[in-house]
Amino acid sequence: MPVAATSVRERRSYTRKEHYADAAIHILGVMFALAAGPWLLSRVSGPSVVAGVAVYCAGLFAMVVASAAYNLAPVGRAKDVLRRFDHAAIFVMIAATYTPFALNRMGYPVGGIILVTIWAAALAGIGLKLFFPHQFERVSIIFYLAMGWLILIAIRPLADALAPTGLWLLLGGGAVYTAGVAFYVIERIPYHKAIWHGFVLGAAMLHFAAVAHAFAR
Template sequence: MTIFRLKQLASTSFHAAAGVMQWNYDRAELIADGVVHIVGICFGLVAATALIVLTAVYATAADIAAVSIYVAGLLAMLVLSATYNLWPVSRAKWVLRRFDHSAIYLLIAATYTPFIMQLKDSYFAIAVLIGVWCLAIVGIALKIARPGRYDRLATGLYLAMGWSGMMLYDAVVERLPALTLGLTLAGGLLYTSGVIFHAWQRLRFQNAIWHGFVLLGAACHYTAILDLIVLT
């Protein structure tokens, strides 16, 4: 296995942490991960365009705004993940890592937006949405300013943000269609299950498998939003 090392050059201008980040993937693993990312971007662009067009035709102005936020978060995650993971090992890769991890916070908050906009008459639902966006902003700030310092905390925060919508369970069950609810829960379970492979660094093709779970989770949430906004 070819072992790459990305040096985190300590500097006040880049706030880089001291030490070494290992990039332990052989050629086959890198190719597999590249295929997953390319497939994700291609399908993401087509799906995002279709969702925007259908929302513009069949939904309200508020729905268009909420879906636009979601689409921006989805595409940012897909593009930044591909850029970071496929970029050659260099100092620039360490910088890209910050934006890749930050995009996860953005996607979680953006995914919540169209769902909670359907519950906009609930002050508690709006408070949850505001709280999720505030946590996303804090998380992004930490990733940009203190890269590599709080990675374990960040993983826990991703999961906590992702499942915080369970606080709205009663209202969601009452207001959302059964298919939308099922797809939303399936997406959350896929994301959560994928974290196992994200942490299982000794497993070959671990990174490609993790990103495959991310795409499946994103596909479930995309379909849930399509069903909620356009098809119901």
């Protein structure tokens, strides 16, 4: 539930109802992560699978908590700091979603290459957001999307390793997130933040279903 303001001041004013709608989405997201993560970890086995899924669950939790903390915080200096972690957590979540599949489904050497590439990109993005938080906003959106769709270069080994349902859940999550970007960019749409965060939560749920379908027993 990534992105929002570009400084300690909101880019536009929001009504109380818009804030309540956005808060509801964030509360739902935190509740989902708190319930889904432990359940998934209890259903997987094997060192590399457990490691990959643990990284994924940690990334999911980091994203929803960072987003809730930032978007629900009152305007002020602390909100500007929280914004950095909110945006950085998106990079963590993207790389974390790749991790169980790269470790356990893509094979060697493709999985290793994808894993190193995606985490290197994530670390670069995290540094960008933590140390240059008010620059390269549009570039960051492109960076998020490019990282998300990097999966296409490994679609063949992934398609061979996953059931069709799991593959479509992964691609569907990416499509939902990508479609939601319009509601982040076009701020004049009423409730645009709540709608955007709803798309992000929907994408996260689809990706969770993909991970569960591939690894839960």
